[in-house]
Amino acid sequence: MEAFADFWATYSTLIFTVGIHALLALSLWLTLSCGLLSLANAAFMGIGAYTAALLTLHLHWPFPMVLAAGALAPAAVALVIGAPTLRLSGVYLAMATLAFGEVTRILVLNLDITGGPEGLNGIPLLTTWWHIVLILAAAGYALARLRRSRMGRAFEAIREDEVAARMMGIDVEGHKLAAFTLGAVLAGLAGALNAHSTFFISPREYGFENAVDILTMTILGGISSLIGPVLGATILTLLPELLRFLHAYRLAVNGLILIGVVLFLPTGLWDSRRLRHLLRAWRARREGQP
Amino acid sequence: MSMLSIRGIGKHFGGLQVLHDVSIEVPGGAIFALIGPNGAGKTTVFNLVTGLLRPSAGAISFQGQELAGIAPHKITRLGIARTFQNIRIFPDMTLLQNVMVGRHHLTNYSGLAALFATPSFREVERRSRERALELLSWVKLDHKAESTADNLSYGEQRKLEFARALATEPKLLLLDEPVAGMNPSEKAVLMEEIRNIRDRGYGVFLIEHDMRFVMNLCDRVAVLNFGRIIAEGAPDEIRNSPEVIEAYLGRGDEAEVLP
Numbered sequence: 168m169e170a171f172a173d174f175w176a177t178y179s180t181l182i183f184t185v186g187i188h189a190l191l192a193l194s195l196w197l198t199l200s201c202g203l204l205s206l207a208n209a210a211f212m213g214i215g216a217y218t219a220a221l222l223t224l225h226l227h228w229p230f231p232m233v234l235a236a237g238a239l240a241p242a243a244v245a246l247v248i249g250a251p252t253l254r255l256s257g258v259y260l261a262m263a264t265l266a267f268g269e270v271t272r273i274l275v276l277n278l279d280i281t282g283g284p285e286g287l288n289g290i291p292l293l294t295t296w297w298h299i300v301l302i303l304a305a306a307g308y309a310l311a312r313l314r315r316s317r318m319g320r321a322f323e324a325i326r327e328d329e330v331a332a333r334m335m336g337i338d339v340e341g342h343k344l345a346a347f348t349l350g351a352v353l354a355g356l357a358g359a360l361n362a363h364s365t366f367f368i369s370p371r372e373y374g375f376e377n378a379v380d381i382l383t384m385t386i387l388g389g390i391s392s393l394i395g396p397v398l399g400a401t402i403l404t405l406l407p408e409l410l411r412f413l414h415a416y417r418l419a420v421n422g423l424i425l426i427g428v429v430l431f432l433p434t435g436l437w438d439s440r441r442l443r444h445l446l447r448a449w450r451a452r453r454e455g456q457p
Numbered sequence: 458m459s460m461l462s463i464r465g466i467g468k469h470f471g472g473l474q475v476l477h478d479v480s481i482e483v484p485g486g487a488i489f490a491l492i493g494p495n496g497a498g499k500t501t502v503f504n505l506v507t508g509l510l511r512p513s514a515g516a517i518s519f520q521g522q523e524l525a526g527i528a529p530h531k532i533t534r535l536g537i538a539r540t541f542q543n544i545r546i547f548p549d550m551t552l553l554q555n556v557m558v559g560r561h562h563l564t565n566y567s568g569l570a571a572l573f574a575t576p577s578f579r580e581v582e583r584r585s586r587e588r589a590l591e592l593l594s595w596v597k598l599d600h601k602a603e604s605t606a607d608n609l610s611y612g613e614q615r616k617l618e619f620a621r622a623l624a625t626e627p628k629l630l631l632l633d634e635p636v637a638g639m640n641p642s643e644k645a646v647l648m649e650e651i652r653n654i655r656d657r658g659y660g661v662f663l664i665e666h667d668m669r670f671v672m673n674l675c676d677r678v679a680v681l682n683f684g685r686i687i688a689e690g691a692p693d694e695i696r697n698s699p700e701v702i703e704a705y706l707g708r709g710d711e712a713e714v715l716p
Contacts, residue, residue, distance in 0.1 A: 309572060316571035316578075317564045324547050324558045331545040334507060336533035336562040336625055440605075 179296070183364045185404045186299035187357050192384040192396035193306055194353030199390050200319070201346035202326030204257060206378040207248075207264035208354040210271040211241035213373025215355025216362040217281055220290045223363065230293045230363070234302075237359025238352045245351035246344065253343045256329075268378055275370040286369025287362075294364035302360065306353055310393055322346055387428055389435020398437050460485035460629055460660050461506065461537075466515030468501055475501050476684045478515070485628065485660040488651065490671045492664070492695075493681035494704060499664040500542060502681070503631050507539055508532045520628070534562050538627035540618040542634045542664075548607035552598055552617055555606050556589035559624025592620040596650060612643040619650065623659075630654065632663040636670055648674050668705075672696060680704065 191212060198205045219237035222228045228236070252263040275281045282288070313319045321342050324332040333339050362368050380403070388399020406424065410417045428436060459482035468476040475498045483489045491499050504510040506517055508529035517524045519535055527535075538559075547555050557564075564585045570578040593599040596616040601609070606617060615635060622630055635651065636644045644667070651674060655661055665671045671678060672692045679689040682704040688695055695701055 312572050312574065315582075316568075317561055317566075318568070318571070320550075320554055320558050321561055323550060323554070327547040327549060328545045330509070331541070331547065332558070333509075333529045334533055334539055335559050335621070336530050337558070338528075338530050 180364075181404070181408060182296070183294070183299060185401050186296075186303055187361050187364075188381075188384060188400035188404050189397045190299075190303055190306060190353055190357040190360070191381045192388065192400040193303075193310060193393065194350045194357065195381050195385045196390055196393065196396040197310060197313075197353065198346050198350035199385065200314075200326065201322040201343055202256075202329070203253065203343060203347060204261045205264045205347065205350065206261050206375075206382065207245070207267050207347075208350060208381050209373050209375075209378035210268040211245065211351040211354035212358035212361070212377070213271060213275060213370070214241040214244055215358030216368050216373065217275060217287070217358075218355070219359035220287045220362040220368060221280065223291060223293070224287065224289070233293075233363075234298075234356060234359050237362075238355040241351040241355035241358070242348050245348040249344045249347045253340065253347060265375065265378065268373075268375060272370050272374045275373075281370070284370065286367060286371075288367050290362055290366055290368065292364060292366060294360045299360060302356060306356075307393055307397075314393075318342070318345070383425065387425065387435060389432075389437040391434065392437060392439045394439075395435050395437040399435070402436070459483055460520060461662065462518045463502070463506070464516050464518075466502075466505060466512040466517065468498070468505060468510065468513050474684060476505075476512075479681070479684070479686055480515075481679050481686065481689075483629070483660065483662045484677065486655065486658060487676040488655050488661045488663065488674055490663050490665055490675040490678045491681055492666070492668070492671055492678060495666075497681040498684045499681055500633055503539060503633055503664065506532075506631065507537060530562075533625055533627075536626070536628035537631065538622035538625045538629075539631035540615070540622050540633055540635065542637060544611075544614045544618055546606045546609075546614055546617055546621070549605060551603050551605055552593060552609075553586065553589055553602040555617055556592055556621050556624045557585055559621045560585045560588065560626075563626060589620075589624060592623050593617075595623070595653070596620045612639055612647075615639070615647070616650070623654070627659065629660040629662060632661065634664055634666065636665070636667055644670060 191208065194211075195205070195208050198208065215237040218240040219233045222233045222236055223230075248267055252260065252267070255263050276284055321332065321337045324335065324337060325339055325342055329339055358373070384399040384403045385396045386399070387403065388397065389395030407417060407421055410420055413420055432438070434441065461483040463479060463481040463483075466476060466479050467474070479502065481491070481502070491502060493499055501510065505512050506524070508524065508527060519532075519537060522535065524532055547558065550558070564581050566578045566581050590599055590602060593602055596619055598613060598616060598620065606614065609617060619635075632651070636647055639647065648670065651661060651663070663675075675692055677690070678692055678695045680687050680695060680701050687700045687704060688698045690698075
């Protein structure tokens with residue numbers, strides 16, 4: 168028991184971070200599932216984090232309401248900026264959402280209510296491990312259901328061929344906006360949970376680097392299923408810690424591992440199709456041996 | 458009465474006039490072909506009918522309803538489905554999923570019903586799946602329902618696109634060069650499929666180069682050349698029309714100039 172207490176004291180922050188990163192990776196998975204290469208999710212996380220933190224600090228709202236507001240505020244922003252930007256595709260959408268992220272960061276950096284570059288201090292630590300587990304499980308379940316519904320099929324069809332999807336009677340613009348907004352909901356939730364587990368937030372945490380980190384986690388894990396993003400988030404969060412024994416070379420080796428994965432497993436670590444093939448080959452070989 | 462009425466449409470891209478004053482009446486329950494040499498503007502006609510492009514002049518109506526300003530996905534819901542000259546299936550989805558996408562607007566349930574997998578959600582999904590399998594069996598692909606579409610041969614991909622278009626429950630099916638790149642035996646099979654579809658009560662409006670295919674299959678033919686309709690009528694009339702022969706083969710007197 169004591170050993171567990173020691174372990175928890177040392178690693179609880181890391182475990183919280185894994186959960187929050189997994190939620191972020193799932194939020195981007197949702198956006199990518201509709202073919203939208205968005206770099207706005209870090210900013211959506213920031214909007215959720217600041218909204219939630221301010222409501223707790225100034226208005227003392229109960230935590231469930233704070234979480235809901237943290238999810239809805241970035242969703243409202245996504246609805247507004249989505250209408251004009253989602254007409255862009257590919258790297259052009261990435262650039263537009265990147266610009267949105269920078270505008271958000273600079274706004275937060277210069278506003279008084281957000282505490283400027285100093286950020287917000289003294290946020291009560293209301294997030295517990297089971298909040299994260301519960302929300303992650305609920306998000307995973309909802310996304311799994313979504314994949315098996317008309318909306319999930321429409322997202323996939325739009326990703327594979329937008330014109331053909333349109334000719335199948337799918338409202339392409341409406342579905343893109345939905346994917347973008349629902350992604351913002353999950354990112355905002357992650358932000359609200361994050362703000363109440365770290366005591367302190369600042370604009371630095373929601374900038375370009377984080378947008379790229381979220382994208383890396385999702386792509387590294389693989390977007391063919393929901394397991395990929397969670398796996399990618401876990402590995403990218405834990406890897407720098409596991410490599411601590413390398414001291415100064417840590418980040419370089421971390422980078423080399425990532426390059427290796429991208430080169431040799433371009434569809435991500437968890438590619439359900441490749442795994443099915445491997446499983447079939449393994450079974451066939453086992454049955455071949457008497 | 459015609460099902461699809463195209464009245465005096467024109468289309469230009471910048472300074473390039475692609476269609477001039479094109480009028481076509483496509484009847485229901487029949488196979489109607491639009492033929493013409495490469496670059497005559499045939500696919501542009503399809504893109505105007507399905508709403509992917511807007512005409513520069515003229516009007517199009519379907520079963521009496523004007524299509525001007527209606528979004529493409531809503532035109533599909535009115536009952537016009539199409540296939541593409543360069544096949545556009547969803548390669549990473551299974552055949553079943555491909556066809557079920559076509560049933561998008563016919564599977565009606567709320568997001569909450571999907572979230573909690575309510576009985577009504579399951580019933581709608583089950584019916585949609587059954588119909589998709591039925592359509593796959595029409596084109597004899599039901600045994601491959603669970604494999605991904607990129608594993609199909611070229612001819613099979615065309616047939617899948619066919620089934621997917623039918624899944625939208627159209628009244629009129631637009632086929633853009635349905636036999637392009639197919640060998641004679643594949644063509645014969647597809648010709649049979651298209652006849653079957655007409656006999657089930659669908660209207661078929663197709664674009665084709667292959668004259669023999671068109672003449673054997675179609676009930677009525679219109680010929681487009683350099684963006685203008687130059688002839689329209691039954692296959693036999695078209696076959697013997699001097700303008701059509703000229704458009705396809707060149708003028709006789711030019712041949713006489715040659716030594």
